[in-house]
Amino acid sequence: MTPSEYKIERQKRGTQEEVAALLCIKRLAIIRRENGTRQITREAALAICALPPKSPK
Numbered sequence: 001m002t003p004s005e006y007k008i009e010r011q012k013r014g015t016q017e018e019v020a021a022l023l024c025i026k027r028l029a030i031i032r033r034e035n036g037t038r039q040i041t042r043e044a045a046l047a048i049c050a051l052p053p054k055s056p057k
Contacts (some may be wrong), residue, residue, distance in 0.1 A: 001045040003036040010034065012053045023047055 001009075010019050010030060020027040032038035 001040050003034050003040065006040050006045070006048065007034040009048050013048065013051045014054045018054075019048065019051065022051055 010016065013019050014022070016027050016030045016034075020030050029038065033040050033044065
């Protein structure tokens with residue numbers, strides 16, 4: 001998964017802070033994955049895709 005694909009998936013599920021809380025990780029990890037400074041492991045990709053999309057308000 002590329003950083004831009006990761007960001008798209010994250011945006012479907014909430015803000016950086018919301019997703020970080022759901023995954024029990026720091027927001028900085030989300031930021032680094034999205035900007036490409038941290039490798040997106042298969043585990044990280046599977047974890048974000050396992051979260052349900054945020055329902056529209």
